[in-house]
Amino acid sequence: MPSSKESSVDIEDYDLPDAPETPSNFLEVPLSKVEATSEPDIQGLHLKRDEEDDDDENSPVKLEDIFSDDEEDFLGDADDADFLISETPVKSEPESAAADTPVFKPTLRPSDPEVMIAFYQRLFPFRTLFQWLNHSPVPSNDFGHREFAFTLQNDVYLRYQAFPTADSMRKEVLRLNPSRFEIGPVYSANPRDRKVLRKSALRPLTKELVFDIDLTDYDEVRTCCDKANICIKCWQFITVAIKIVDAALRDDLGFKHIMWVYSGRRGAHAWVCDRRARALDDMKRRAVISYLEVIKGGNQAGKKVNVRRPLHPHLARSLGILRDPFKKDVLRNQDPWRETERAEHLLSLLPDKELNDALRKKWDSHDNRPSTSKWDDIDALAGAGVSSTIDPKKLRDSKQDVILEYMYPRLDVEVSKHLNHLLKSPFCVHPGTGRVCVPIDSSRPEEFNPADVPTVSQLLGEIDSWNKENPGAGAADGEKVDDCDKTSLKPYVDFFKNFVAGLLRDENRIKRERDEGAGDAMEF
Incomplete structure (x- = not known):
């Protein structure tokens, strides 16, 4: 409210x-x-x-x-x-x-x-x-x-x-x-x-x-609901999306009059009402959405985030917004990698084959391992020297991309x-x-x-x-209550x-x- x-x-x-x-x-x-x-x-x-x-x-x-x-x-x-x-x-x-x-x-x-x-x-x-x-x-x-x-x-x-x-x-x-x-x-x-x-x-x-x-665009990353169904757990994807898009529209693009509206079922709409926003032609509108769009590829398999380094300030700010919600809303509440098939998708997003093999071996020996533990295992095994080819910078960038893929706003x-x-x-x-x-x-x-x-x-x-x-309320003074x-x-x-x-x-x-x-x- x-x-x-x-x-x-x-x-x-x-x-x-x-x-x-x-x-x-x-x-x-x-x-x-x-x-x-x-x-x-x-x-x-x-x-x-x-x-x-x-x-x-x-x-x-x-x-x-x-x-x-x-x-x-x-x-x-x-x-x-x-x-x-x-x-x-x-x-x-x-x-x-x-x-x-x-x-x-x-x-x-x-x-x-x-x-x-x-x-x-x-x-x-x-x-x-x-x-x-x-x-x-x-x-x-x-x-x-x-x-x-x-x-x-x-x-x-x-x-x-x-x-x-x-x-x-x-x-x-x-x-x-x-x-x-x-x-x-x-x-x-x-x-x-x-x-x-x-x-x-x-x-x-x-x-x-x-x-x-x-929220239907998050079906591949949310585990609590799917299709038209929603709950307070998966609604957190919308919450962080509002924070990220609203900050970009205000701080980066200078818009002021932005109204967010609940769609009535499983999503949210933003109406940017500033005079110069209303006057944008199709080309400029495409430029704005291109600035905000990070998740690409729709429902196709494979990596959906490919951003340049060093990160644009908007993406760096977005990661700052996402880090804590990622731990709570994705790792704990959604637990997306508990199942082996979903865990394989996580491994496909990491850059080092030797590290992936070590992680896969550990997870196979610890059946039903929660996603919070699997996320921590990445740094633990990388620090233990299981791979002679690992690049710490590429690993850090890949983990950032995972956070973006699972939590960054998915815009229509x-x-x-x-x-x-x-x-x-x-x-x-x-x-x-x-x-x-x-x-x-x-x-x-x-x-x-x-x-x-x-x-x-x-x-x-x-x-x-x-x-x-309240029978007769407002009748005495002649003022009707709306x-x-x-x-x-x-x-x-x-x-x-x-x-x-x-x-x-x-x-x-x-x-x-x-x-x-x-x-x-x-x-x-």
Whole structure:
């Protein structure tokens, strides 16, 4: 949970102007009509449900698992990827819910439409999301030309949506009630108008620099879990990844406004929101990811770390961050080399054949030897002179490479390379776990535990409990208590508000300096 320091919002609370009336032609003419009970066919793919998200293993798999779990991008052709639902029923919002009316029924699942509509109506921070993406309390093209993509309850994927204000977006979300939505770039024109524009007239201009780290990429080094399963032991890989990437982005590249967000299941996303980060083109984004990328080769066998010596300061700093967690989180908690086959991979990363033969002989004679002992054996046997050809410097470098291979961040590089990549919005609900995609305090990521993140069902239940314990609260003074303030989501929303307020202050300063500079240039 974010720190209490970040939870108290003492900054100016920006007032949003009322949403203008939505023009009659704001929504495009529907391309197709999809019955709510039909199985959609998107780009020829018959979508099936994920077994781990559905008790019926014969049910078709959900759309989210056709994409990678945490970034859920969609880069299909515009004409093929766009689906507008003209007959989606409008979800009417109650004038005011009675305090004794339950918000949540325990029999409902987190992904049920009734649960999601209650979440959007009562808890989703649309106003702050608008300020974050708009970089101003006054509506502008930074928000109005921003692409959003919705995954609807019937698994239809709806791209190229755009909204002039927070209110218009909220109304459309309540109408469509998506299971989640992704955020894309700001375009040179309204993405809804792409059908009537020349292709050259609609191009992505800016977007936050984003990063995605997923625990499935650590399956070859973690032993406690695999695939979509996680626990606090393997979550430590994400913890150190946040520390390393965040330090590089701030100390080496000079970025300031970096927000880390839990993906809802097994990973974390970083949103770098500085103005110059948003303006990076694809070539510069590739340069940034190249600077950070160390683990190469994917799931292929063999050595995955080949770095130059002397080590770059970023790598030297990273090793300093990794040494203690490597002993605790890898050697003790993961114990990756207890089995002979895995121990052979360790030997393949060491530079001396005679030393390897001696280590192999010792480990064969000590069955089930733990990884902590095997790691210590390397220096012990090397110091005992079992090899006449050993090079102490190469051995040291090889051991450093082992630490990097097992603990250095494994980034999904494709997510970061392209300006037009889509990434799941903060505060969405993961349809498989029901957990909300909440911010992570990067100044103390070791305190974040994904198991403590509230689920949407839990939050709606907390509203019901609060209403029962505080009947008539706020009625005397006429001030309604915000539903978010009744739940464990409040510290995360406050953290988000503080982050956005800091970003807006910098945006206002830059705009003021630019305006003053322009004024000075006009003086004679």
